[in-house]
């Protein structure tokens with residue numbers, strides 16, 4: 001007789017952003033079809049006993065860099081991502097994430113965003129993926145005609161309803177004028193505008209001054225970007241966004257001062273969304289001196305933009321922001337570069353030597369250890385970014401939920417439900433609604449069932465040769481990850497192939513609130529005349 005369910009999950013503490021309850025979950029054809037206090041095990045082909053552990057919607061990581069080539073154009077992020085869709089999504093599911101949103105990146109030489117997206121999609125189709133995935137688009141050519149023509153197609157044909165704009169990296173940086181041009185177009189189409197807020201000119205100026213003084217080791221990456229660099233750009237972007245009444249999302253917010261500026265705008269009633277990431281809750285400037293000696297080039301492993309805060313006082317403010325709603329979402333900003341790789345962090349040495357005319361030959365993968373062992377290099381040539389798609393959920397579980405810094409409900413909201421809403425995937429993703437939601441789930445170990453362990457990079461499934469969180473203690477980890485009803489990760493083993501993941505067409509921001517009337521009509525801040533017929 002045909003079974004009513006493909007899979008039943010029994011004895012779990014079912015946790016959503018609304019609360020915790022003892023429910024059993026019935027799954028059929030990739031969907032959740034029943035949630036009730038008890039379901040007869042005989043009705044299912046397969047049963048998982050959660051033994052009292054938390055069962056929650058799968059993680060939605062709205063900020064991952066995968067298969068991105070940053071090499072084109074001078075003074076960009078540099079390097080090439082070490083993870084493709086296969087290895088990046090593999091790492092995601094092994095850490096409890098069932099949906100990722102990656103970046104289709106327009107370079108200045110790309111005349112069509114649609115082409116960019118088609119090419120990027122071909123990469124994901126070629127490698128396959130272990131989890132579902134969608135795309136944001138990075139816009140570096142703010143040409144109004146192109147935007148008018150292509151944005152509607154991106155939305156309708158591809159379900160791409162968000163774009164990322166940069167205020168730094170000269171190969172991607174937009175001027176205020178250009179930011180306004182793009183925001184004016186995205187506003188018309190209810191696209192979510194993501195902003196990387198750092199003052200690129202200030203960074204270049206400080207970098208030159210550091211260079212003149214010979215201060216170029218990895219640590220000085222942070223000194224070239226003190227928190228005020230992020231704070232100024234955040235304030236400026238809010239002024240622009242408010243002027244034309246276009247809600248924006250600040251990605252990877254790393255400093256207390258930027259979080260405060262965002263909080264002020266939210267309190268005024270202007271809809272601003274913000275994201276923070278694990279690196280800003282767990283790292284400080286000291287981590288850029290962590291390896292061997294403060295001058296050791298290995299410290300380049302910790303370079304990301306913006307850098308983490310100078311000390312842990314920023315971290316406390318960011319934890320508060322996660323609790324009080326300043327931060328809407330918590331993402332990884334997984335930006336995977338290998339240390340010993342000619343496309344990775346090693347570029348900090350290789351490009352530096354080339355710029356000095358002292359490049360050693362041959363500069364290839366084989367000779368890299370030899371070259372890196374000399375431990376010289378310049379931070380400005382080091383690709384910016386750290387890996388973290390697999391550690392995102394466990395870190396916030398261990399250091400946020402278990403310590404009481406965030407409630408269990410807030411935890412689910414930050415890692416799954418809010419990103420699903422913000423990026424138009426809810427309630428298919430980020431929820432456990434019978435008959436509606438995909439059966440994307442994470443099941444944790446019951447309390448104290450997993451002996452606590454110190455993380456090492458060998459535990460992880462990305463294609464990167466280090467983790468910034470090496471040695472940190474964990475007492476829990478996703479025990480099962482289920483993507484549309486398929487068990488992809490179980491008790492430390494990958495159980496599926498990369499044919500599970502599907503491309504997701506997304507809707508528009510479901511959190512979007514309109515600015516309050518008083519703020520929308522404040523002629524001191526808003527071009528109120530701009531939208532009058």
Ligand SMILES: NC(=O)NCCC(=O)O
Pocket residue numbers: 065077196252303304305306333335384385386
């Ligand atoms: N965040 C980071 O350091 N790398 C990723 C690229 C970017 O957004 O800056």
Ligand SMILES: [Zn+2]
Pocket residue numbers: 196251252305
């Ligand atoms: Zn960024």
